[in-house]
Amino acid sequence: MTADDRVCRLNHSQRTPRDFDLGFEVEGAIIDALDAHTTMSTQALESKQVQREIIKILLNHSSLYEDLRERASAV
Numbered sequence: 001m002t003a004d005d006r007v008c009r010l011n012h013s014q015r016t017p018r019d020f021d022l023g024f025e026v027e028g029a030i031i032d033a034l035d036a037h038t039t040m041s042t043q044a045l046e047s048k049q050v051q052r053e054i055i056k057i058l059l060n061h062s063s064l065y066e067d068l069r070e071r072a073s074a075v
Helices: 003-013 022-045 048-060 064-074
Strands: none
Touching (some): 048 064
16 A cells, blocks of 8 residues: 555545545555555565465365366367
């Protein structure tokens, strides 16, 4: 979240209920989600251990390997 976003949020928190703006709230939620995903992606890119764990999850708890084998044999 940028400094401008924080200022907007601070100003927004001082508004009365009748000033409530659903569009502003949705935009804030999207910004928060973007920040969270950016942080998680950065952590995953910087950690080979996290990348190995993601691969284990994909191979052991989904049908990813089987789906990839099926696609390869169809080509």
